[in-house]
Amino acid sequence: MTTAEMPQTAPATSSAHGDVLLDVRGLKMHFPVTSGILFQRAVAHIKAIDGVDFQVMRGETLGLVGESGCGKTTTGRCILRLYKPTEGEIWFDGTEIAQARTGQMRAMRRQMQIIFQDPYSSLNPRMTAGNIIGEPLAVHGLVNNKREYRERVAELLNNVGLNPYMADRFPHEFSGGQRQRIGVARALSVDPSFIVCDEPVSALDVSIQAQIINLLEDLQERYDLTYLFIAHDLSVVRHISDRVAVMYLGKIVEVADRNAIYENPQHPYTRALLSAVPIPDPVLDAQRERIILSGEVPSPLNPPSGCVFHPRCPLTTDDCMRVIPEAREVMPQHIAACINVPGYGPY
Secondary structure (H helix, E strand, O other): OOHHHOOOEOOOOEEOOEEEEEEEEEEEEEEEEEEOOOOOEEEEEEEEEEEEEEEEEOOOEEEEEOOOOOOHHHHHHHHOOOOOOOEEEEEEOOEEOOOOOHHHHHHHHOOEEEEOOOOOOOOOOOOOHHHHHHHHHHHOOOOOOHHHHHHHHHHHHHHOOOOHHHHHOOHHHOOHHHHHHHHHHHHHOOOOOEEEEEOOOOOOOHHHHHHHHHHHHHHHHHHOOEEEEEEOOHHHHHHHOOEEEEEEOOEEEEEEEHHHHHHOOOOHHHHHHHHOOOOOOHHHHHHOOOOOOOOOOOOOOOOOOOOOOOOOOOOOOHHHHOOOOOOEEEEOOEEEOOOOOOOOOOO
């Protein structure tokens, strides 16, 4: 590999939270809408992600929340380079990977893994659980013989709470929670440092959700893992995350510590999301303010001008329709993108 082909590297960075493992800058992912049969041409673009900036610190869990279709999963897949971003930079452990070639990414794959949302469709029905978990070991040459292969698969099954004898079973012989444990074991098989958890519990029963969340926390502590936890259930995100980023229509609108987000949300969209979260005390639930957003989420094919949230925002002014708000620090370690938030400053 020549010097020109080497991935870009940057000096290690740090913040108040610790070393930065993942640094996303100006990330955009626009999917073309084509017309024509023989000679297709792009007539428009779906702006799934439209300028996203955030950092994930080594050893932490960053929760990424928002409504369905806001770009959460696309963000995670761009970070893993399952999609090649339209624009922007992705710095992973000091290496820029957004424009890296396929061959260059192979060495990075071991460090970055994903746990998919649907445990029923993410496992190959024609492979046994042992082969599903062990395939990455063979692909990356992490075992020398069949004995090591079997021992490592048994160890991984045991680490996620499954019996090693289940290695010969097929996916249809497992429950949903057990299938998701297989998915977790598959992600762990190559000893990654970073895992994208793409709504890993949304398809499971509530009691099983708690078991998987506890498993992820135990594994994070044991193996010093870093998570990007994508979800729409704010109660789950608060339980597992250190910080929370709120996303709306392809943009990050607020980032803060999990307690700050829940106790003192700044962006009107975050406040609306939190007002819809049920609480177990019926008296308190009846007394709290409900924020009902008007209208529907605009199409990413034709997003609104100015602030993308302004058509549904209760605080909308004329300025909101023409000014694209930057994400600014409105409080210590608390970032929001809204010109009407106190402490936002002049624009």
